[in-house]
Amino acid sequence: MRKGIFSKMIATYTGIIAISFVVTSAVLSFWFQNFYFSQKRSQITTEAKYVQAVAFQYIEGNMSVARVNETLKEVVAYINTDIGADIVVMDMYGYVYAVSNPKYDYLVGTQVNTKDLNEIAKNQEAIEKTVDYSEIFKKPVRLYEIPMIFNKSFEGVIMIATPASEVKHSVNRVYQIIWFSAIIAIIAACIIIYYFSQKIIISPLKNINDVARKIAKGEVEKRVNIESNDEIGELGESFNFMANAIEKSEKNRREFISNVSHEIRSPITSIKGFIGGMLDGVIPKEKERYYLSLTYDEINRLTRLVNDLLDLSSIEAGHLKLNLTKIDINEIIRFTVLKFETKIKEKKLNVDVCFNNDKVYVIADKDRISQVVTNLIDNAVKYVYAEGEIKISTKERYNKAYITIYNNGPQIPEEDFNHIWDRFYKSDKARTTKMSTGLGLPIVRSILTEHGQDINVINKKEGGVEFTFTLKLAK
Incomplete structure (x- = not known):
């Protein structure tokens, strides 16, 4: 897991954060550079006004060149700490008549060949650039050339030069702070x-x-313990739900194997005992036919169990193929009741079959519905009291047929209602006979589920148990 989702997630988040910080740092760097130069420009323009005021005194003849240089040096001495610049003042022809730095005194009275002079005179706008001004400063500088306009007339240029290395150092220092902060932020x-x-x-x-x-x-x-109200917590709950289902399934599997083993072992033990007794001579010759009939009954019981298991397994595995046709459910009920005639007479039962209509046609698989009716009537005959009553009826309501099978035998305990559809479940030993496999009702419900129908069971107030299932009426 650590080599998969964790590494991918960390790489993705790191990439996103790194790109975000790089973009932010680049924007901040670009913004700061413009901001720095804007502030520098504003500062230099403000200071240039002081120099311009002195220059205008000279132009009007109120101040000598010596006095201009002296005054200019005083002004620069005051402002130079802030802007760290050298100042050169020239007239409209490019002749220098004042400098701020004594080392440039040799320029006073000389004409400087500035390529920008004509452009400044024409546009009367300041020029700002980084240049290697070898004619004067002998080094790369950040140059500001500010025109002097007196009575709307171009009178000269104030040239203010800041060493490019100092500008670059200041900007780079801020760049370092920005990018170092970005790296620290990415790591954090x-x-x-x-x-x-x-x-x-x-x-x-x-x-x-x-x-x-x-x-x-x-x-x-085993279960997971995740206490969070997010998707991970929901995943943990779903996992525990799945684990509960697996545990329940495993429990059912073990119970199923145990029940199957018990149900199969019982007839096999009986068969083995009867046959062994006859082979060993323990059972008298005159009794052999009786014990052979018992053996035959046990074999039939075992056959029913295997057939029921195969049917239930086929249905639950989805291998049951329904042959849906138009059939008369009343006819199936009549035929099934006739099959149980012998058992009905043995228990002296009163069977009441009541149909609202002589024929009720439904859409269903005839063989499987016959199996449903057979299992339910067989269940009623097994558990009804001797000389008891069984009622079978069909009704039509809306687009469904309702088939009800009632017997006045012992009622089902309330706590067992949710389990009577489980395989091999036998709610009460008083309702259990040796002939029951415990698979009849599960098969009934599975077949009806395949038909898209349902079955319900209730304990009647007057006593007894009533099963009701539905089928789709044929148009």
């Missing part, structure tokens, strides 16, 4: 993601995986 995010992924996702999934392996090895009582 990865650690946090790793921790919470382990706690919220990976650990619960590992718990589910471990319990699943234990269940696969037969420890079906």
Whole structure:
């Protein structure tokens, strides 16, 4: 699991976070560069006004060149700490008449060949750029050339140069802070993601995986314990629900094997005992026919059990193919009652068959519905009291036929109602005979389910038990 979903998730989240921080850092870097230059430009423009005021004094003849340079040096001495720049003032022809740095005094009175002079004079707008101005500064600088406009007339240029290395250093320093913070944030995010992924996702999934392996090895009582109200918690609940179903299925399987073993062992033991007694001479010759008849009954019982098991297995496996045709359910009931005539007479039963109509046509598989009716009537005959009463009726309501089979035998205990459809279940020993396999009712319900119908059982207030099932009426 750690090599699969965990590594993929960490890689994905890390990639997303890294890309997000890289994009954010790039945007911040670009923004800061523009912001830095904008602030620098604003600061330099403000300081240039002081220089411009001194220059205009010179242009009007109110100040000598020496006084201009002296005043300019005083101004620069005041402002240079903030902007860290060198200032050169030139007239409209490019002649320098004032400098801020004494090392450029040799430029005073000389003409500087500036390529930007004509463009500045024409547009009367400042120019900002990074350039290697070897004619004056002998090094790369961030250059600001600000025009001096006096009475709407171009009178010269104030050239302010900031060393490019200092500008680059300041910007790079901020870049380092931004990108270093981004790297730290990415690392911290990865650690946090790793921790919470382990706690919220990976650990619960590992718990589910471990319990699943234990269940696969037969420890079906194992469950996961995940206390969260999210999808992982829902997965844990679904897993426990599945585990409960597996445990129940395993319990049913064991009970089924136990019941089958018991039901098969009983007739086989009887058969073996009867035949062994005859072979050993324990049973007298005159009694052999009697014990052979008992053996034959046990073989019939075993045959019924095997046939019922095969039928139930086929139905539950979905291998039952229904041959749906139009049949008369009343005719099937009449024929089935006739089959039980001998048993009915033996118990001196009163059987009342009541039909609203002489014929009731339904859509069903004739053989399987005959099996349903046979099992229900057989069940009624087995459990009804001697000289008791059995009532069979059919009614039509809407698009369904309702078939009811009642016997006035012992009622089913309330706690057993949910179990009478289980295989081999026998609710009360008083209602159990040796001839019952415990598979009749499960087969009945399975066949009706395949038909898309249902069956219901109730204890009547006046006593006895009533089964009612439905079938679809034929149009």
